[in-house]
Amino acid sequence: MLAVQTYEMTRDEIVALIEAKAARLHVDPKHIVTAHRHGELEDWADYADILALAELLENDDPLFTA
Amino acid sequence: MTRSSPRDWTSTLADIRRLNAECRAGGPNALVAFTDLTSRLFCLTVGHRHATVHLDRGERLGHGTVAGGHKGEELIRLTNDHYLRFIVSLYVEEQADVYLRAKLSVFQYQLDAAGKDWVFRYDYARDPEEKRHPAAHLHVNAEPRVRGVTTPRGFERVHFFTGRPTIESTIRLLIEQFGVPANSAAEVWRPALYENEVAFLDVAHRPLPGIIQ
Numbered sequence: 001m002l003a004v005q006t007y008e009m010t011r012d013e014i015v016a017l018i019e020a021k022a023a024r025l026h027v028d029p030k031h032i033v034t035a036h037r038h039g040e041l042e043d044w045a046d047y048a049d050i051l052a053l054a055e056l057l058e059n060d061d062p063l064f065t066a
Numbered sequence: 067m068t069r070s071s072p073r074d075w076t077s078t079l080a081d082i083r084r085l086n087a088e089c090r091a092g093g094p095n096a097l098v099a100f101t102d103l104t105s106r107l108f109c110l111t112v113g114h115r116h117a118t119v120h121l122d123r124g125e126r127l128g129h130g131t132v133a134g135g136h137k138g139e140e141l142i143r144l145t146n147d148h149y150l151r152f153i154v155s156l157y158v159e160e161q162a163d164v165y166l167r168a169k170l171s172v173f174q175y176q177l178d179a180a181g182k183d184w185v186f187r188y189d190y191a192r193d194p195e196e197k198r199h200p201a202a203h204l205h206v207n208a209e210p211r212v213r214g215v216t217t218p219r220g221f222e223r224v225h226f227f228t229g230r231p232t233i234e235s236t237i238r239l240l241i242e243q244f245g246v247p248a249n250s251a252a253e254v255w256r257p258a259l260y261e262n263e264v265a266f267l268d269v270a271h272r273p274l275p276g277i278i279q
Contacts, residue, residue, distance in 0.1 A: 045174075
């Protein structure tokens with residue numbers, strides 16, 4: 001089988017990863033996630049890694065609500 | 067990952083059946099089972115011997131993301147030294163007997179690690195707020211050979227409606243249409259993919275192609 005790894009991350013680790021990915025794409029992670037949730041993101045798959053990581057956070061996480 | 071003997075494939079096939087059943091059973095072990103199942107499917111078929119997959123989990127119970135590579139990555143290296151961008155966001159319903167569900171998935175074949183030279187991509191998103199476009203669709207990074215085709219945002223941005231994209235059909239496409247070498251013989255991987263895909267589609271969310279629900 002292919003090598004398999006499991007990463008158990010804290011909230012802060014997830015947020016840091018999201019912010020790092022967003023910085024590489026020059027986008028605001030809060031905007032990406034909220035726009036996606038409101039159906040306003042035209043090409044969500046471009047940001048699928050950010051959106052998938054955001055799913056690991058609670059819906060009312062400060063990253064989205066602050 | 068190393069090439070294995072036929073006897074090893076027998077073991078892998080048995081593992082695939084077992085792990086598929088664990089995914090169908092749902093519950094807290096389903097996320098790990100899906101990760102292992104993904105690993106074995108690619109091991110049997112188009113996964114490079116140094117390819118990896120990983121599961122990300124946070125503090126939100128029942129949620130996880132399976133992706134290629136290591137933490138923060140998303141690429142599965144293929145046997146032809148190209149890549150599959152592989153992301154599946156998953157969650158488990160609270161009811162114990164409910165199959166593992168995918169929130170979204172992306173399967174993108176690309177020639178380079180950066181993804182500038184991508185070839186095709188299957189996208190799937192489950193929830194209504196994500197259905198600006200039909201839940202399941204295909205993008206192709208190409209230009210039409212005929213003149214007069216109007217696509218407001220470029221041909222590669224056209225959402226070709228599809229049924230539910232599966233890992234198995236994507237692997238089959240890579241092998242049969244793009245010539246990506248398989249690690250096992252066709253007599254091994256064909257029935258394995260078929261069996262696993264049929265079991266998945268039996269319980270999968272299958273949006274009608276082109277319908278925004």
